[in-house]
Amino acid sequence: xxxxxxxxxCAKCRKTEEIVKEAVADAGSAATVEKVTDVMKIAGYxxxxxxxVVIDGDVKSVxxxxxxxxxxxxxxx
Amino acid sequence: xxxxxxxxxxxxxxxxxxxxxxxHPVIRRSSLEAFFMLQEYAREHVxxxxxxxxxxxxxxxxxxxxxxxxxxxxxxxxxxxSYSVASVSGTILAVCSCTVxxxxxxxxxxGAGIGPATAFLYSGPAINVLAIxxxxxxxxxxxxxxxxxxxxxxxxxxxxxxxxxxxxDDSARTTGQIHVPDTDEKQRTLFQDTLYILTMVLILVFxxxxxxxxxxAGPWAVIFAAKWYITIALLIILGFMLKAWFSKxxxxxxxxxxxxxxxQIFPLLAGGVLVAGFMLGRPGxxxxxxxxxxxxxxxxxxxxxxxxxxxxxxxxYFATLTEVPILQGLLGAGMGKGPALALLLAGPxxxxxxxxxxxxxxxxxKTATFCGLIVIMSTIAGxxxxxxxx
Numbered sequence: 285x286x287x288x289x290x291x292x293x294c295a296k297c298r299k300t301e302e303i304v305k306e307a308v309a310d311a312g313s314a315a316t317v318e319k320v321t322d323v324m325k326i327a328g329y330x331x332x333x334x335x336x337v338v339i340d341g342d343v344k345s346v347x348x349x350x351x352x353x354x355x356x357x358x359x360x361x
Numbered sequence: 362x363x364x365x366x367x368x369x370x371x372x373x374x375x376x377x378x379x380x381x382x383x384x385h386p387v388i389r390r391s392s393l394e395a396f397f398m399l400q401e402y403a404r405e406h407v408x409x410x411x412x413x414x415x416x417x418x419x420x421x422x423x424x425x426x427x428x429x430x431x432x433x434x435x436x437x438x439x440x441x442x443s444y445s446v447a448s449v450s451g452t453i454l455a456v457c458s459c460t461v462x463x464x465x466x467x468x469x470x471x472g473a474g475i476g477p478a479t480a481f482l483y484s485g486p487a488i489n490v491l492a493i494x495x496x497x498x499x500x501x502x503x504x505x506x507x508x509x510x511x512x513x514x515x516x517x518x519x520x521x522x523x524x525x526x527x528x529x530d531d532s533a534r535t536t537g538q539i540h541v542p543d544t545d546e547k548q549r550t551l552f553q554d555t556l557y558i559l560t561m562v563l564i565l566v567f568x569x570x571x572x573x574x575x576x577x578a579g580p581w582a583v584i585f586a587a588k589w590y591i592t593i594a595l596l597i598i599l600g601f602m603l604k605a606w607f608s609k610x611x612x613x614x615x616x617x618x619x620x621x622x623x624x625q626i627f628p629l630l631a632g633g634v635l636v637a638g639f640m641l642g643r644p645g646x647x648x649x650x651x652x653x654x655x656x657x658x659x660x661x662x663x664x665x666x667x668x669x670x671x672x673x674x675x676x677x678y679f680a681t682l683t684e685v686p687i688l689q690g691l692l693g694a695g696m697g698k699g700p701a702l703a704l705l706l707a708g709p710x711x712x713x714x715x716x717x718x719x720x721x722x723x724x725x726x727k728t729a730t731f732c733g734l735i736v737i738m739s740t741i742a743g744x745x746x747x748x749x750x751x
Binding site: 290291292295296323324326327328329330331332333334336343346347 | 428431434462463464465466467468469470471472539540541621624625718721722
């Protein structure tokens with residue numbers, strides 16, 4: 285599983301990355317977490333608003349910091 | 362932060378401590394000015410202006426649905442609506458400048474195209490609640506109003522001109538699905554939300570109400586005398602609204618988001634005030650940079666002074682809100698009012714680092730056109746404002 289956190293590096297985006305990493309560790313998943321900071325790449329996903337979370341090419345959340353439980357449910361499903 | 366930049370930072374602090382002639386009268390005077398200016402902000406502006414503005418910004422970012430606004434930037438959206446929404450959406454979407462660039466790239470590549478995208482890019486950082494209220498409070502309401510009106514007008518004109526100049530290659534962009542931020546379910550009516558934000562705006566207006574000229578009578582003096590009673594009454598009303606309409610979680614996320622803005626902006630602003638105080642001093646008090654320099658470069662309302670101010674504003678990077686203390690220092694040292702507006706209009710939207718990112722999104726030619734348009738229009742606006750009010 286491949287998780288991408290999209291965001292240019294503001295406080296909320298860092299927080300999102302942190303939460304996603306914690307959720308991955310908690311779920312015992314082997315998913316990789318990657319931070320995408322390049323604006324053109326972010327735009328390439330068609331997201332209007334950051335931070336955004338993309339799992340295996342699927343946009344899961346846009347423009348807000350997700351909770352850890354939300355991220356866990358995405359990983360497990 | 363990389364280890365190397367940490368080292369360079371420590372090295373430069375050490376070098377400054379070692380080499381700056383702190384005993385020299387000019388340096389002493391400037392250092393003292395820096396702290397006087399910081400005190401002026403702490404006493405006059407933080408409680409009455411910044412704190413309410415932070416709460417308003419927090420409320421907007423939590424309770425106003427961004428998804429609803431962003432729909433107007435989709436590829437299918439009506440052009441007229443895209444432009445109008447783009448020019449005012451900075452108030453709702455972009456209190457944090459780091460959200461502006463990805464959004465701009467999204468609108469440009471997937472959405473409504475170059476016109477609305479550049480309109481948004483310009484208006485985003487220029488007309489957020491915090492920037493306008495602090496400008497009006499410190500530099501006077503005329504300049505605050507001119508800034509707000511100028512920013513909205515510029516956004517539309519820049520967007521239309523960009524769309525006109527580059528109308529041919531607007532088609533060569535990818536289409537695909539777009540994702541706007543999710544809208545949460547609403548517990549309140551639009552009317553309740555409006556009333557709630559309006560109450561806070563009124564608190565800001567009355568708490569920051571300026572003392573009218575001494576001896577003047579009439580409504581302004583009456584309002585000034587009663588301003589704390591009005592403010593307290595409004596605070597009580599706000600308290601009832603929160604209790605009746607909002608859940609505990611909503612209040613919590615409101616406070617969290619306001620706190621987020623404070624953490625992000627306060628240190629930068631305090632630093633900006635110290636630097637502005639050290640370089641320029643409070644109005645009427647000289648500091649490091651001689652006032653004659655500023656008067657000869659930026660004084661009056663000549664074409665040269667206005668152009669100079671817009672170019673400087675376009676190149677310099679202003680951290681959120683720091684343009685205000687810097688301008689206060691410049692105005693106090695003899696800068697004309699026209700050039701001040703020119704700097705305010707060209708400043709926050711553009712900076713060298715910003716231009717590099719914009720360049721990577723839409724190419725050098727379009728970026729240069731965009732920056733050129735803004736510098737020219739800011740110069741014209743500065744000259745007009747200077748001629749009318751200077």
